[in-house]
Amino acid sequence: MTLKLLKSFLKYITIFIVALIAILLCFYLYLISGSTKQGDITWHSCYRPAYWSWFILPPPTSLQCATLSVPVDYVKPDGKHFVIPLTRLPATGDDIIGDLLLLSGGPGGHSLDMSTTMGSDEYSQAIKERFHILGYAPRGVKPSTPAIDCGGVEEEGNAKAYMDACIQHTGTDILPFVSSKEVVMDLDSIRQALQNDTWSMVGYSYGTKLVAKYAEHYPKALRAGVADGVVDTAEDLETILFNQQKHAQIAFDGFMKSCQAPCVFDKNKEPNQAFLDTLNTIAQKDLKDKDGKVIDQKALIGVFGESMNDESAWQTMHQMFDELIQGNTDTYDFEKLIAKIGEKSFSSDALSIINCADSAPKLDKDDYIKSAKAIDNQSQFDNYKTRPDDEYLDSCYYWQWTATDDLNENLVNDDTPNLLFVSYEYDLATPLPNAMTMAKKFDDPLIVLSGQYGHTVSLFGTNACVDDYVSRYLLDPKSDFGDKLLFCAKP
Template sequence: MRSGRGVLVAAVLAMVLAGCSVTEEEPNGPLPAPPGGLEKFYAQVPQWGSCEGFGDLEDKLAPKTQCTRITVPVDYEKPDGPTAQIALSRLEASGKRIGSLLLNPGGPGVSGLSMSSIAAKTPLAERFDRVGFDPRGVGSSLPAIACQTAQESDSERAEPPTDNTPEGIAKSEDENRTYAGHCAERNGAELLAHVGTREVIQDMDVIRAVLGDPKLTYLGYSYGTKLGSAYAEKFPGNVRALVLDGAVDSAADPVQESLRQAAGFQKAFDGYSADCAKEADCPLGTDPAQSVARFRALVNPLRDKPAVTNDPRGLGYNDAITGVQQALYTDEFWRVLTLGLSELRDGRGDTLLQLADIYDGRRDDGTYNNTQDAFNAIRCVDDPRIADPAVAAAQDAEYRKAAPFLDDGRGTGAAPLEVCNAWPVPNTSGPHKIAVNGLPKTVVVSTTEDPATPYQAGVELAGQLGAALVTFRGTRHTAALVAGDACLDDAVIAYLTELKVPEQGLTC
């Protein structure tokens, strides 16, 4: 399960259901000098034009959206070596322009081009060019990471889950080595070694300069908060304003992050089941204390026999779990989850399969976008490896305790090493507390019942950055400008446009 994605709720539902104030700073001063040897990249003039040919989102972008690609070095230590192209989208400011607002939805691995449409009926649309981007290797950026064919992805999803017997562990680890080998063969080690956060924040600084902004104004969700905080750490003097919503705690190691997320999804499941239990026909019954047992009774049979769907693939166990987790990202999906579980109770799996397809990036024609492959490639160079079988086993045991609704009852005190342990290139980042001097006041938004990036991570990130923390009470992953809350949105808009810092302890 990826560590938190910014979720555009309305779009997914449609697919499923067919403080103190300072004087405003106008960033119209001179551009900072580019780093030595990178002048040609910083001096690019973007050629904005049609978004035709920019992947899945081409027909979903708002009218008047413009697109382009800019060039960056694959390896910033070798500026004369191979290059990559970063895809950008833009909707120009409709009024008195402050500058550009760079936007990222999270992932890692999720395309950001559609983010240029966010906040369309707010002052942000008047005052900023709203700019979305696909990080290197993602979406319409070139080259795009590709590890599996569509047929390979379908086959992997359809496989029954392995158990944690020695034979099952060996099978899982062999499959991980095969997948990592395909990634190396089909992308090359040089690209895989340079798709992490370390490089993306350098790309963001090139983007800032190419857009003509002396300082960066940025709104990042979920993994986008990791990009924002890492950018602030490397380029504090180039920051105008940062809003980070759905925080990834850069100090948490992969095990801590995994267990926090497990607990977050269990909390979301408990909230869903309590709400569902109010209805007599709830597929998990009317006693929330029995909801985990009822849920396992629905999904466990799928390990041996898929549920019937209109799609000839059927709904297998792995896809059922993925579909349920997709629906737990926000309480706005709860009615969809009830539909999916009610169908499963009746022997069908159409809605849960559709939710799993959305999560995994499967298109209507059976092909896939590269979200999952990019997610793995970025995560495996961002995080340290878990190479000790004892640590993997302890993590598996603690995960089952933290999220009993995801415990298939097959824990054995052992577990396979995950795919990153087989990755062909080393990690280039690691957990650490953000330490930065000279950063202007920034804003962190954290949601109390966020399943994917739990609330405390936002508290900790705000403390590390010295940022203003805005608390949003709700059950969803990310909230600013997507949850429709005026209290939160007004505070974020005032900060981005006027640099007015939200009042201490603001809760919406």
């Protein structure tokens, strides 16, 4: 190619690149220029710079963002305020029913991008056509502001310093007002700001607690409510943790039984001991992950715990342990990366503090330790070391305020809307008995994924049976399924 042709070629390439940049810039400016007014809320494109920090991955171009200011203390509405982030995925059809709010788990998670995790099957599509899908970040949970912040101090084995750091970085004027009681009031503030007479909700895990309480306190404002992975609102924190550890052991036993020959765990040993021996063998290899951190028993339990409640991930976990025995960290590194990405949209500080604000036990030191030991003893597979008594004192032992949960509250009456409950038969986070208790309390249907291990499923496109029931209910809350107890098998 001659020099003249080369210069001509580069000239046209430069013109093409400049034109492309101009086109993309024009598209971006067009994308962020639009806005939609809904009541007191003005929806903008989530691609505006003010909203970039809300998302790990780029959101759909149709996703809209907004914020709402709510009082820290509803008794003092003129005092400090939280800024609550909101998102909306507009309905794609014409015959729109209204707004559907998704409530994430935790506490400590937000649902700002949860609409993007909905399935692409006919059931989820039917919901996207008829509803504007809303997400939000609860008070105290990033990116709401102010957010609960404990300064990077770890809670485990350091609870007093952890709580001191939470107070220092978040403030005593904020911490007492991050409980679910205030969050439920925030939800109705959002509804009023949107000028909705009624709206619908799907709550996952901790979000089911919010759905249930909202149904009790604002019965005429809730059109439909799905509770998937059900919290029993009459249980105190001790009972919740006790049952979670009990069912964690059940899930672990299922995991060990699923290990096919040749199994990395010694089948001739008691399962808990076989697992702990494998952890010890791996720890003795002094392996390090891609971040240079030692892969010890604590690290292994942490990665394993992320997947133990998901039966579909068990084979990967077996593969991971088998590779580690051979000195290969590939699967471990990948699983840790996935967990790290998930942590960016979840606040462990908010998890601890909101649980304390809701139901911190009021026990003396000896009784607190005794209770914590009883909880710990419900699962044996993770007891890789002996813990001193003081390590059983967690952040809630040092909580200075009165917990706000009213465990005896029951406002269910004839005006309470029909709800729909969903539960796996084996769920360590929110065990099936929780769902059975709540379905009986509200006298509403319960869908059970029989013989299956897992946690939350609705509208993810992974179980058509569940999604069929859920979508039919959301489209018509008075749907009659013919029975109050419904079962869905493995797909």
